[in-house]
Amino acid sequence: MSIYDEIAEKIGDDEWDKWKKEVLNTKDEIAHFVAHYRPGSQDPEVIDWMGGSFNLYLRVMFSDGGADAMIRFSGQGHSVSRDEKTQNEVETIKFIHENTTIPVPRLLGWGLTKDSPRQLGPFIISEFVEGVSLSSILSDRTDVQKLWLNPNIDTKILDTVYEQIADFMLQLYQFNFSSIGAISKDAETGSWSVKRRPLTYSMNELATSTFYPVDEFPSNPFNTASDYFQSLSQAHLTHLRTQRNFCSSPKTAKELYVSCNLFAQLVSKYTVNDRGPFKLFCDDFRCQNMLVDPENLRITAVLDLEFTNAMPEQYASESPWWLLLVGPEAYLFRGRTIEEFEAAYRPRLEQFIRAMQRVEEAKGLTIDKTSLSSLMLESWHTKRFWFNFAARKSLDVDVLFNNCLNEDGHGLESLDEDLQAGLDPFVEMKMKQLKAYDIDCKELLK
Secondary structure, three states: OOOOOHHHHHHHHHHHHHHHHHHHOOHHHHHHHHHOOOOOOOOOEEEEEEEOOOEEEEEEEOOOOOOOEEEEEEOOOOOOOHHHHHHHHHHHHHHHHHHOOOOOOOEEEEEOHHHOHHHOOOEEEEEOOOOEEHHHHHEOOOOOOOOOEOOOOOHHHHHHHHHHHHHHHHHHHOOOEOOEEEEEEOOOOOOEEEEEOOOOHHHHHHHHHOOOOHHHOOOOOEOOHHHHHHHHHHHHHHHHHHOOOOOOOHHHHHHHHHHHHHHHOOHHHHOOOOOOOEEEEEOOOOHHHEEEOOOOOOEEEEOOOOOEEEEOHHHHOOOOOOOOOOOHHHHHHOOOOHHHHHHHHHHHHHHHHHHHHHHHHHOOOOOOOOOHHHHHHHHHHOOHHHHHHHHOOOOOHHHHHHHHHOOOOOOHHHOOHHHHHOHHHHHHHHHHHHHHHHHHHHHHOO
16 A cells, blocks of 8 residues: 555655755745745845645745745656646635635745746745644644644634634535636636646656656546546556556455456446536645644645646535544554544544534525535445545555445456456566566665
């Protein structure tokens, strides 16, 4: 589970380290570059920087007493389609500013790689927002990495946080789109619609960590949810076929082959609202990407919206996967069971649903089977939650399928004759790939 290609990761990390060094060696030039986007700026100076999973942030201070600015570069080696990713995020930020009260930092400027200092990469410049990571408030202090929800957290703290996030989700849920993909605004009509393919967290992960053939990613929007889920199922199989070290033995090769092909058969069972309307959904929407005022727990900023697209409605109406801060795959990775995840998750889900209902009532919305709170419960009870989550997790789809969706214990016998006949050649191919991969790894680590 979550097995990456070490060679791909090393190449990406080496590119990132070289690129980061170049950025940090250009701090003075970058500070003056940022000043051009902030009228009246005086004596710009980079006073801090921070690296994220995909981006590098530099904080710029000025002597005029005004607000600091933050410039964020999309990171070479850790991001795919950097210009496209940045443009998608800027459009999302503009949409949220125009249509909601969700707190996103005020945009000062942005540009593509060609517009950046020394072509360092696409950038977004915004006002700096004070706050601490929401996850640091909610996390278990005994956990060194601060990844897990504090099991003894005051429920009043969660209520305060949940109501705010429920409001954000409910606001976004009100908007409808006719296609699946990245949104943009028409310059002439001022209307928002989908014009480009969806660029997702999973696509970025596959491209940067597995040598996934990026030319096989979708190039256009989708008109139906079933077409999109079929595309994801095909991506799972392409990933299984192309990542050389994904199958560590003939046994795991067989298990992965069967699981991924069986998962593809679930599309018709779990797809709802096939032709839309489609809803805004961010793959990386979670507490780690929110800032909060630690004094009053007011969320001051929602960050990192780069993988936001109009998506199948069932994504936006699923119960939030991040209520324990980490997802269910992290429980399995640490040797815990799905039953343990569910036991810890269920009370938090019930609490979040109550928070959503309070927000719905405050907005004068009727709570019935079509309300967002009810749809979230339905997603959990029908196991559509697990289908949605597994669909977005190419590196974990097998373990999620086997632990959460394969209730009847289906195996190879449930595949058609052609797929059954293809098993042995597939296993043979994967073992040849693994042998060649091991040789290349030894050469790389000499």
